[in-house]
Amino acid sequence: MASLEYSMTNINLVVKDMSFVLPDGRTLFSALNEQFDLRPTGLVGRNGIGKTVLAKLLAGLLEPGTGYCRCAGSVHYLAQHVGFSRGSTVADLAGVRHRLDALCRIESGSIAAEDFEALGDHWDLCKRLQNELERNHLGYLHADTPVDMLSGGEEMRVSLIGAMLSDADFLILDEPSNHLDRPNRQALIEQLQRWSRGLIVVSHDRQLLESMERIVELSPQGLRSYGGNYSFYVETRAHERQSAQQTLDECKLERQRQERVMRKHSLRQEQRQARGNRQGKESNQAKILLDRQKERSEVSSGSLRQKQAITRARLDQRVREAANHVEDESHVTLHAIPVTRIAKRCVAELDNVILPHLEGDTRTISLTIGGQQRIGIIGPNGCGKSTLLRVLAGKAVPVSGTCLVTPEYAYLDQRLEQLDSEKTVLEQLQIANPTATESDLRMRLAQVGLEAHKITTPSGLLSGGERLKGALACVLYADSPPQLLLLDEPTNHLDLMSVQALEIMLRGYKGALVVVSHDDVFLKNIELTDHVCATEHGWRLQCPSLSGLHPSEIVH
Template sequence: MSSAILLSDLTFAWPDGEPVFDGLDLVVNPGRTALIGANGSGKSTLLRLVTGTISPTRGTVRVEGPLGYLPQDLTLDATRPVDDVLGVAATRRALAAVERGDTDPSLWATIGDDWDVDDRARETLDRLGLGHIDLDRPVGALSGGEAVLLGLAGQLLRRPRVLVLDEPTNNLDRAARERLYAMVTAWTGVLLLVTHDRELLELVDQIAELRDGTMRLFGGTFSEYEAALAVEQEAAQRAVRAAEGDLRRQRRELDDAHVKLARRIRYGQKMWDTKREPKAIMAQRRRQAQVSAGKHRGLHEERLADAQERLASAEEAVRDDATIRVDLPATAVPPARRVLTVREAVLRTSAPSWATRGAPSVAVRDARFPRASSISFDVYGPERIALLGVNGSGKTTLLAALAGRLPVSSGEVDVAVPVRLLPQRLDVLDDELSIVANVHRLAPAAGENAIRARLARFLFRGARAERPVGTLSGGERFRATLAALMLAEPAPQLLLLDEPTNNLDLASVRQLGEALAAYQGALVVASHDLPFLRGLGITRWLRLDGGELSESGPPLGA
């Protein structure tokens, strides 16, 4: 059975008239296709168009084959039973009624050919590491990662031939990611996914890049895309240098033409003044010189304009992906300085909403560590610590306790330096205030000029720094939040990051890595993103399991 996604002349604009796509064409055939692009480029909008959540302004979207869709922000009612989330509750009820002897014809219609629905559901759950979950239990006790996998299982049970996934590895621990990778590797239909996960991007067959409202396809994995792009950008840089050289040459030739013209004018005037030749002949020569000079000047000006156009065209092909610059000497921590002490701390098994605002975006989660388990560890100097653990092990709760946003049930947490927490949901800032005003809240003693100069290092220059936070794209909001925390007074010498790469595009992940490379304080990062952690120069790996914290070596591949 054939399957494909076909976009023809796809055009979409928001109700206020802001365009997103204009005349986009794309064919996605069976295989694994990753859709990449900067935050705000329209990736999630395109997925919503493909899945029929919204309609195009013009053009057509055609999906050939049954469709499955796992959105980025999956919210589940905690009271719903698992089989209802999987979409098999009605079939299971009909089967149970038939087994009790009910002969209502509507039951047979509900069951159809799906007599093995229980076996299929359990096999799918087991394949995704959820075999321990009872089909009749409510989803409220599931962790965020389990809820994501449960949503994926529900889509797979519908037997789709076209599967659309939006950031599927968000909130997944290492084991869950491995199971997702295995599912993606085995997929034989059409798979279109949006992800920042480098490991997942290495499993795809092609990259579809969305940039400035246009789409380009690159065959191969993300590494092959990067290699092809590097070759392309090197050629583009050479073209810019050649165009710049040609422009300089044309300007010199135009200047030379002006000098020669001036000389001819002076010579003609001299001949006129001395009247060495008949007036008619001199008048004719003057007209000829003027015509010749005009043609000469026009020729060089035309060549100069062509050279400027070629330079502009060459510069358009060069990508200007600006980088964050961080120079905060006040964050430096001497090697022997005590940063943090935790002694026999028992974490709370549930936290008030104000303390866990950085929790997974899925509406169901739990903390599965025992109440009696305690945690002890020390941090000295500019250590870089990776905090690992399965979903629901308490990493977010531990970070909230270290940041002083959640008290521990017992024991001691003593932070000896200024500390800041970057939560998952990036809700540190006031949406109604501008970026400048938000930074000023955290650094009230700093003058506006100083704040603007610092924000420029985070790519917020001029009027961009005046934008209300509520209008920012995901990547911009991330940069604004990071800037506000980094520029706070006193400067943070301990920075806590909770799944910082969730929902970030690849450019923002790179920018975060560059910013943290320049950060001179101590760092604790809870993340399942091994490629990101590898780039941070992690010095200690800690694992939270069953409420107990232990030193561990880096995971395989890290």
């Protein structure tokens, strides 16, 4: 009872029978009900399900169609993309510029009421901002530091500092770790762990979700709370899927059994009716008696058909209800990658290559990539990871050195520029695999999660996740699959289920693989053979199972 009273007294945000209708008239979701307390909560769900809209509803930035969302205190919402005009500073990014300006005017002699009202009780705001910057290892920044000088990771962390300085009772963060490198992702997690009030994080970042105390999933069935971190959520969902599938299988078997019973009853009814008709004719009964017997038989047959129709409808309804609880995973079913020829012994070789547009020790690299080697390129933003991939792909020319790469390679950059935005994914896959039938290609695209109307839509109109799935299908389901696959941050636009599907696909790929990613869980799950790490001493080769590096593992 004590734990129940605690949870009830700490509920800060309540969602009741809430729905939202899109401008085109489609209902995004309806009848949502949930309670959010002070536990750090991760909000998950498939792309397009409405997580960002829900986050804005929770923050009071949108109005629901029906129902309501109420918070016992103030809410601060931090969007995925923080846009600021040229000339903005750290103070603007932290959302404290107006207060600091008011403080400056007061210190210069202003007695304007609006300045005192804007400042409120935040007389020590300048000091608090600098203390928070130092606390979060950003002490080299100041209130007047131009935003143009900040990296993407620094921008997000400064924005989060501003959210914390807002003294909000609830923080709602939308994909805060997107595009952050490994150090900044870890710093973000540590920063959030110091927050003691309400917190909702919309994310596909499994490492970040693992630090949450609760996961809430948004699905077509509504909101469902799981009282644990991401690992607990995954385990519970697996049990639920297994139980739901078992229930569906049992309902289908019961429907088949009942169908057999009803067919037997119908056959017996027909046999009795035929026997009665035959006996009536053989006994030379009067026509009026035969007609009455026929009428009774037809009534009996009609009654049986009606009862069986009701039974079938009830059984079909049970199957439909059971099927509704089985998650439709057809869109993440993937074929094995048919690399037909044995991979070459060496698919790429860099000899004393100096990478363009870089300074420092990671500017130079020598590296040989074997035919079945699987490499993760790891390092902070700006160290040259994407540049290294672009050199391997022939998209950037090295300053000096030799770069030899098999012509049988495929490269997918973060913007997926390989896709023709004016052509459909189906058209582009047909070009890549002219020997396959259209029906086979349609099936494969459907199984990587592209609906029928999406594969006939110009790829430039698709979402980021849809475009990535289409691009991967065009590469991996080509008539001649690549011997070397180069991927730059492939998980950036994918939801959790699609990331897991991508992991399955890449584990099945038997060629050489080079991947740039900040997602540690993803890199672990695709079974890499090596890491190439950017360090202060240059690039170093490391086995993923090792915790340290040895001098012999230096990539010169």
